[in-house]
Amino acid sequence: MRLTRLFFVIILICTALSVDAQRRFQFSVMGGYEYFSRLSPGVRPSGGGIGAEFKYYLSDQFYSLANFHMGFYDQREMRMVEGSESQDKYLFDWTMREFNGGVGLGVDLLSTFRHIIFFQSTCGVSQVNIEEPFFDTYDPPTVKLKDADLKPRMAASVTLGYAHRVTDIVSFGFDYTGWWISGVKFRHTGNVRLGFAF
Numbered sequence: 001m002r003l004t005r006l007f008f009v010i011i012l013i014c015t016a017l018s019v020d021a022q023r024r025f026q027f028s029v030m031g032g033y034e035y036f037s038r039l040s041p042g043v044r045p046s047g048g049g050i051g052a053e054f055k056y057y058l059s060d061q062f063y064s065l066a067n068f069h070m071g072f073y074d075q076r077e078m079r080m081v082e083g084s085e086s087q088d089k090y091l092f093d094w095t096m097r098e099f100n101g102g103v104g105l106g107v108d109l110l111s112t113f114r115h116i117i118f119f120q121s122t123c124g125v126s127q128v129n130i131e132e133p134f135f136d137t138y139d140p141p142t143v144k145l146k147d148a149d150l151k152p153r154m155a156a157s158v159t160l161g162y163a164h165r166v167t168d169i170v171s172f173g174f175d176y177t178g179w180w181i182s183g184v185k186f187r188h189t190g191n192v193r194l195g196f197a198f
Contacts, residue, residue, distance in 0.1 A: 025198045026055040026063075030175070032191035034071045036096060047073035047096070049189050061108050067122055067157065069179065071098035071187065097129040098187070100155045100179055116163040116171070126155035126181045154182040163195060171195040 031050040051069035058064060073096040102124025110117040128151075161175025172194055179187040 024057040024063075026053075026057075026195055027198070028053045028055075028171075028193050028195035030191040030193035032174075032189060034073070035188040036071070036073045044075060047071060049098075049191070051191070053193075055106065061111065063106050063108075063120075064103070065106050065120055065122065066103045067101065069098070069100040069157070069177070069189070071100070071179075071189070072096070093131070095129075095131040098126060098179075098181070098184075099128075100124065100126040100157070100181065102155060102157055104157075106159075114165045116165070116173075118159075118161055118163070120159045121157065123154075123156045126153045126179075126184075127151075128153065128181065128184055153184070156180045161193070163193070169197050171197070 029050075029052050032048065034047045034049040036045045036047045049069055049071040051067060053065060053067040055063045055065045073094070075094040102122030104120060104122030106118055106120025108116055108118050157177055157179045159175050159177040161173055161177075163171045163173035165171045172192075174190070174192050177189045177191060179189065181187065
């Protein structure tokens with residue numbers, strides 16, 4: 001819990017510093033696809049995610065940032081289960097929620113009046129909530145959920161993206177972001193983003 005509190009204090013400080021800046025502060029919202037690897041056999045890995053990002057430009061090219069990402073995954077399907085005397089179908093639910101956040105640095109690799117290609121990386125914390133069905137008994141079959149895992153974990157992200165300035169204030173773009181979460185496999189995300197400069 002101390003690590004989580006320290007992380008959010010850092011985000012608040014970065015945000016406060018950014019608000020004081022003139023045209024050096026950028027806020028973006030994003031969402032898209034997330035690939036959830038290391039799931040049970042036969043479970044599709046496709047999910048989604050949404051997030052937000054705060055940037056503060058230290059110079060014309062380099063910036064500090066704080067980002068937040070929530071990944072979500074849900075699947076429900078009927079599966080055949082063999083009991084001691086018969087085969088029956090049971091409804092299975094898989095649910096996963098990831099809450100990732102970090103602070104770090106970034107650089108605009110290419111920046112023109114309308115086009116920006118950027119790279120950035122952050123380090124922070126993650127909280128993962130996984131609910132996966134399993135059989136408590138087989139005669140008769142009883143489906144239960146594994147306990148949620150709410151332990152904070154270390155997390156890091158890398159992002160490569162593109163933004164197009166529609167106006168001096170508004171930009172639209174897309175990015176690839178990979179999240180490494182301690183004890184969980186690497187997550188791949190593809191996002192569209194809407195940004196605002198202040």
